[in-house]
Amino acid sequence: MADVAERANVSMITVSRVIRTPDKVASETRARVQSAIKDLGYVPNEGAGDLSSQQNRTVGALIPTLTGSAFTSTIDGLSTRLRLAQHQLLFACTDYSSDKEEDFIATMLRRRPAGLVLTSGTHTRETKALLDHCGIPVVEVWELPEVSAHHAVGFSNHDAGFAMVEYLYGLSYQRIGFIGNALTSNRSQQRLYGYEAACRQYGNGQIRRISDNKKGPNNSRRGAQEFEALLAKWPDTDAVFCASDTLALGALSQAKRMGLSVPEDIAVAGFGDFEFSDEYGLDLTTVRVPGFQIGEFAAQLILNQDGLARHVPQKIDVGYEIVRRRTA
Amino acid sequence: MADVAERANVSMITVSRVIRTPDKVASETRARVQSAIKDLGYVPNEGAGDLSSQQNRTVGALIPTLTGSAFTSTIDGLSTRLRLAQHQLLFACTDYSSDKEEDFIATMLRRRPAGLVLTSGTHTRETKALLDHCGIPVVEVWELPEVSAHHAVGFSNHDAGFAMVEYLYGLSYQRIGFIGNALTSNRSQQRLYGYEAACRQYGNGQIRRISDNKKGPNNSRRGAQEFEALLAKWPDTDAVFCASDTLALGALSQAKRMGLSVPEDIAVAGFGDFEFSDEYGLDLTTVRVPGFQIGEFAAQLILNQDGLARHVPQKIDVGYEIVRRRTA
DNA sequence: TTGTAAGCGTTATCAG
DNA sequence: CTGATAACGCTTACAA
Numbered sequence: 001m002a003d004v005a006e007r008a009n010v011s012m013i014t015v016s017r018v019i020r021t022p023d024k025v026a027s028e029t030r031a032r033v034q035s036a037i038k039d040l041g042y043v044p045n046e047g048a049g050d051l052s053s054q055q056n057r058t059v060g061a062l063i064p065t066l067t068g069s070a071f072t073s074t075i076d077g078l079s080t081r082l083r084l085a086q087h088q089l090l091f092a093c094t095d096y097s098s099d100k101e102e103d104f105i106a107t108m109l110r111r112r113p114a115g116l117v118l119t120s121g122t123h124t125r126e127t128k129a130l131l132d133h134c135g136i137p138v139v140e141v142w143e144l145p146e147v148s149a150h151h152a153v154g155f156s157n158h159d160a161g162f163a164m165v166e167y168l169y170g171l172s173y174q175r176i177g178f179i180g181n182a183l184t185s186n187r188s189q190q191r192l193y194g195y196e197a198a199c200r201q202y203g204n205g206q207i208r209r210i211s212d213n214k215k216g217p218n219n220s221r222r223g224a225q226e227f228e229a230l231l232a233k234w235p236d237t238d239a240v241f242c243a244s245d246t247l248a249l250g251a252l253s254q255a256k257r258m259g260l261s262v263p264e265d266i267a268v269a270g271f272g273d274f275e276f277s278d279e280y281g282l283d284l285t286t287v288r289v290p291g292f293q294i295g296e297f298a299a300q301l302i303l304n305q306d307g308l309a310r311h312v313p314q315k316i317d318v319g320y321e322i323v324r325r326r327t328a
Numbered sequence: 329m330a331d332v333a334e335r336a337n338v339s340m341i342t343v344s345r346v347i348r349t350p351d352k353v354a355s356e357t358r359a360r361v362q363s364a365i366k367d368l369g370y371v372p373n374e375g376a377g378d379l380s381s382q383q384n385r386t387v388g389a390l391i392p393t394l395t396g397s398a399f400t401s402t403i404d405g406l407s408t409r410l411r412l413a414q415h416q417l418l419f420a421c422t423d424y425s426s427d428k429e430e431d432f433i434a435t436m437l438r439r440r441p442a443g444l445v446l447t448s449g450t451h452t453r454e455t456k457a458l459l460d461h462c463g464i465p466v467v468e469v470w471e472l473p474e475v476s477a478h479h480a481v482g483f484s485n486h487d488a489g490f491a492m493v494e495y496l497y498g499l500s501y502q503r504i505g506f507i508g509n510a511l512t513s514n515r516s517q518q519r520l521y522g523y524e525a526a527c528r529q530y531g532n533g534q535i536r537r538i539s540d541n542k543k544g545p546n547n548s549r550r551g552a553q554e555f556e557a558l559l560a561k562w563p564d565t566d567a568v569f570c571a572s573d574t575l576a577l578g579a580l581s582q583a584k585r586m587g588l589s590v591p592e593d594i595a596v597a598g599f600g601d602f603e604f605s606d607e608y609g610l611d612l613t614t615v616r617v618p619g620f621q622i623g624e625f626a627a628q629l630i631l632n633q634d635g636l637a638r639h640v641p642q643k644i645d646v647g648y649e650i651v652r653r654r655t656a
Numbered sequence: 657t658t659g660t661a662a663g664c665g666t667t668a669t670c671a672g
Numbered sequence: 673c674t675g676a677t678a679a680c681g682c683t684t685a686c687a688a
Contacts, residue, residue: 001665001666002665010674010675011674011675011676012665012666012667012675013666013667013668013674013675013676014673014674014675016666016667017673017674020667024673024674025673025674026673026674029673029674041457041461043434043437043438043462044438044665044666045379045438045440045664045665045666046438046439046666047375047378047379047384047438047439047440047665047666048379048664048665048666048667048680049665049666049667050375050666050680051373051375051376051379051664051665051666051667051680051681051682052665052666052667052668052679052680053666053667053668053680054667054668054680056375065404066394066400066401066403066404067400067401067404067603067620068400068603069400072394072395072396072397072400073394073395075394075419075421076393076394076395076421076423079419079420079421080421080423083420083428083431083432083435086435088418088420088435088436088439089418089419089420090416090417090418090419091403091407091417091418091419092407092411092416092417093403093404093407093408095408100411103411104411106371107411107414107416108416109371110371110372110373110374110375111374111375111416112373112375129369133369134371219603220603220604220607246603249604249607250607253607253609256609257609275395275396275547275548275574276548276577276604279548279577279578279581281581281584281585292395329681329682330681338658338659339658339659339660340659340681340682340683341658341659341660341682341683341684342657342658342659344682344683345657345658348683352657352658353657353658354657354658357657357658372681372682373680373681373682374682375681375682376664376680376681376682376683377681377682377683378664378682379664379665379666379680379681379682379683380663380664380681380682380683380684381664381682381683381684382664382683382684
């Protein structure tokens with residue numbers, strides 16, 4: 001920057017102004033500085049600028065994993081919206097580990113980001129303390145906690161689960177099972193609660209669910225295994241609600257192996273409306289959630305807070321939608 | 329930091345040492361400083377540290393999009409490996425736009441990252457200039473350019489395409505088509521070239537491909553459309569090689585709609601071995617690539633360069649694997 | 657083992 | 673409209 005200033009015969013602060021507030025510089029001077037910048041290939045050091053101005057155009061985001069994840073569109077949305085505001089995204093995968101999450105959050109906080117976007121409402125005690133004292137906006141996405149000190153952009157997983165099971169009952173299915181490891185996240189847990197509530201309201205309240213407490217991700221393999229176990233235990237099950245489309249894919253796969261036709265012998269419903277869900281004649285009935293929008297809203301929320309003293313945590317409900325296809 | 333120093337009755341530099349090189353501080357002093365840090369909830373400002381030490385523990389990564397992308401596992405791998413080295417990931421989605429790419433790269437460079445990971449070998453003139461003069465290691469992933477000023481971690485898309493088509497000829501398929509928009513990336517282009525080379529070597533050299541020059545992503549819809557158009561033009565086609573599994577999914581979907589059975593009437597091969605590819609009796613024959621490893625290697629390459637003067641660009645070939653399943 | 661002084665590259669503040 | 677000066681929070685280099 002000193003070189004640019006010298007070449008343009010101005011002081012450094014004028015170079016700074018040309019970059020940040022071009023209007024406040026005489027057009028002649030501006031032109032001189034701009035060509036000096038170009039000639040020298042000068043790239044401003046934003047870190048130094050942040051330090052000096054006590055601002056930061058960085059936002060941190062944490063996701064369990066990206067592979068086969070429902071959150072990819074949310075990250076796309078975040079990235080897209082942040083770019084428009086000249087902000088950058090610090091990103092990390094926690095791999096479903098609370099310890100890694102804590103580690104990542106602590107590390108990100110050292111960069112003094114303008115905000116943090118999280119996909120997990122459950123944190124270690126240490127993490128909570130970090131979050132409560134860091135003084136930047138924290139946005140939880142893909143859920144809508146009743147009480148929370150932080151912002152949230154999402155929807156009611158309970159209500160969405162309830163709505164899907166209600167829909168199944170409306171189609172006259174009577175003996176509905178639940179597939180999915182509810183322990184992987186609060187989201188899965190809430191979908192399970194929604195399922196249970198609907199069973200109580202529309203059915204006889206019986207819960208059909210293999211709760212083996214096995215750890216592990218909600219992948220297709222698990223969907224297939226739980227489907228098989230569920231039918232072994234309750235052979236007259238006529239529908240299953242899966243906590244994710246990936247689980248549903250496994251369930252459909254297993255149904256096929258077992259010679260069951262869907263939805264005639266058994267109906268299958270998923271959650272998420274993943275890319276593959278309406279393809280290959282899969283035609284999966286599922287719950288659609290506006291993932292990209294969630295990312296955009298989360299970014300916007302953080303951008304809005306910029307510089308503000310802390311105030312009331314906001315909640316944005318983006319809703320959900322039952323997508324009726326062939327499997328139920 | 330000044331507060332911590334005062335509370336522990338030491339100078340700031342001692343606090344700094346306790347954080348960065350604890351061994352170089354007397355254990356008593358260290359304990360005093362550490363408890364002061366804890367009491368005050370002090371979080372070091374890494375940006376300030378970077379500025380002072382002229383280092384940076386940040387790595388930038390750019391991919392077209394995350395949704396339904398083959399690169400998600402690579403980002404997971406990057407994030408995982410970087411964490412072990414206490415580095416952080418700056419991430420952005422270019423949305424297949426060269427202009428956005430240029431914008432993102434310019435913006436990231438302002439943060440003075442330790443390195444850059446890119447998924448696109450084709451850049452605007454401006455971008456190339458930026459990359460050549462930025463003085464940090466740049467790693468191109470998912471391909472292996474013959475000549476390049478940058479590092480690369482990937483595999484030969486040409487050879488992988490060739491190998492798959494060679495495999496199809498080995499199964500006695502004779503009239504093989506290609507599905508996919510080769511213009512979306514150099515990777516698709518190379519896969520097409522590989523297909524063409526195999527057709528020349530093992531077949532009569534005829535190229536069956538709908539080159540409508542339509543822009544747009546290689547999604548399932550496109551796979552279905554191209555499949556239909558291909559068969560309309562060459563009804564006796566007995567196999568298709570798709571440039572991605574997502575395209576293949578669309579092709580399979582369309583085959584089903586057209587009442588064709590796979591692989592009896594027509595074989596279908598994909599590329600990528602996405603999560604869904606061996607599920608739901610889809611059993612897609614495809615090419616597997618170690619995406620996670622690519623990310624890990626790319627991170628490692630950048631970490632290795634840290635502080636070094638620039639030297640010979642390295643190329644790491646992670647290979648590929650034909651995954652033989654039911655569709656071909 | 658600890659401390660002092662200088663400086664990293666930028667911007668806020670106040671003057672002119 | 674432009675500039676001088678003093679930070680921003682930390683680390684290097686050198687001293688003690």
